[in-house]
Amino acid sequence: MTTTMVSLRDVTKVFPGKQGPVRAVDGLSLDIAKGEVFGVIGYSGAGKSTLVRLINALELPDSGDVVVDGRSLTRASERELRQARTGIGFIFQQFNLWRSRTVAGNVGYPLRVAGWPRRRREERVAELLDFVGLADKARQYPDQLSGGQKQRVGIARALATSPALLLADEATSALDPETTRDVLDLLRRINTELGVTIVVITHEMSVVSYLCDRVAVLEGGKVVELGDVYDVFSTPQRDVTRRFIGTALHDRPSPDVVARLRRRHPGRIVTVTVRDVEGQAPLTETFRTHGVDASVVYGGITEVNSRPLGSLTFELAGDADRIDAVLDDLSARSDIQEYDGDGRPLRRPVASPAGVGARQEGVR
């Protein structure tokens, strides 16, 4: 009995491109544990879609090994691969439902492929449609459904054969925010109630921070950051990770925002990172004990994995020495950024928070 659901070892996949071969996945190694919700985040072209298709053997690697639930897919025959795929659910960004089949026909198809007798098939389809909340839509056709309903049909279809692993390739990217939340909640239920391991491929940080336990940041076909979702996003090591945080949070003032703040606020302007660290005095208390007047002029805090993350930008007023003292105090536990009289970032020695760097060991 192994605790690893998916194991990729030095996997490389090269596609012929117009400007020479493209290494979509480049010597990538990754382990995904049984029962976790694992996120893979990356911009388009980072190799996410190829990675997820290597896991269910829709693509075969040029080198390296892919092992799913203890079974190597690299040296398997076509027949064995088909067998393996019936144990892996797959949901698609564009749903990929069969328009010529009813909702029940779509959900029942994998069971037909797996050779289930008709009676059992019908029972299972009814059970699945009930689970995803579409029991009344069994006889309808996909064209009659909304996007969120279509994706729930896609999910029911992916779960038909009770797979231990579910792969979601940008499953919510074609949906509006409210429907996205519904689908994410459904995926969470699948993980907690059915114990299914889920791999979520996305370019949206909000999906990862809402749903995932661990995350791998993908860039150029390689994993560039890997770890607990909160750790990765609260102490990003790479620009690509910071960009994801920036798009999800909008907490850090851009240069033109700083310039406008500068004009409105005569005091010193400082951005302080907000992280969930135990045994730490609240920011306001720190300012008070140093006798510094701080007012929030910009910022944002969100929840990542149910823990707060973000940054606040303050205007600080008071004695210059006291402000320096409070900044020294804060820089010992947060990242701080001060801006000069023209609104440009000031360089200042920043103490690195504890724990950063240790995570990097997991990255290969």
Add this chain to the structure above:
Amino acid sequence: MTSNGTDLWPLLLAALGETLWMVTATLAAGGLGGLALGTLLYVTRPGNVLANRGVFSVLNVLVNIVRPIPFIIFITAILPLTHSVTGASFGTEAVIFPMAIITVFGTSRIVEQNLVALDPGVIEAARAVGASRIRIVGSIIIPEALGPLILGYTFLFVAIVDMSAMAGAVAGGGLGDFALQYGYQRFNHVVTWVTVAVIVIVVQGAQMVGNGLARRVLRR
């Protein structure tokens, strides 16, 4: 409607029967063969479910060679083959054989075009649930493209009616033959135009049936 004192209506009716028989038989044989050839062209295409560059190239070139041959020349060119297969060199059966052959090649392109337009995602979804390639062709590819295929076959029906007018070349009978023989050659414009009207009605009827079927399949 008479010619030299004979009533032409029974002859016209018989000609209509011959045309319907020729067209139906051709559509059945050629249409099925074309469905098979077109599907083969699609699935063996590089990158598709049964990709096979060799098979695809051979079929592709073969279709390109046969398709442009004018039908009137094709009938005579394959007469020896027609004779050995059907045992006849003239008559309705002798014209159905070459029509069916030409139709196989013509249909294959129509089928291929409709399948190429399929969203590859629906095929990927079937592969992802572990369906075999053969099963995917029969249970996903053809049903998903059925609506456009029906419209393609309706188009084909009209083309075959058109083609069957040349049956007269081998005494094949049918409406085209009738119009040429009793209308055109005897300067009897009434006969020509009445025959044309009958052909128009047949084509119109086929188009209506085809559109209706396609609408049902597409549920629009």
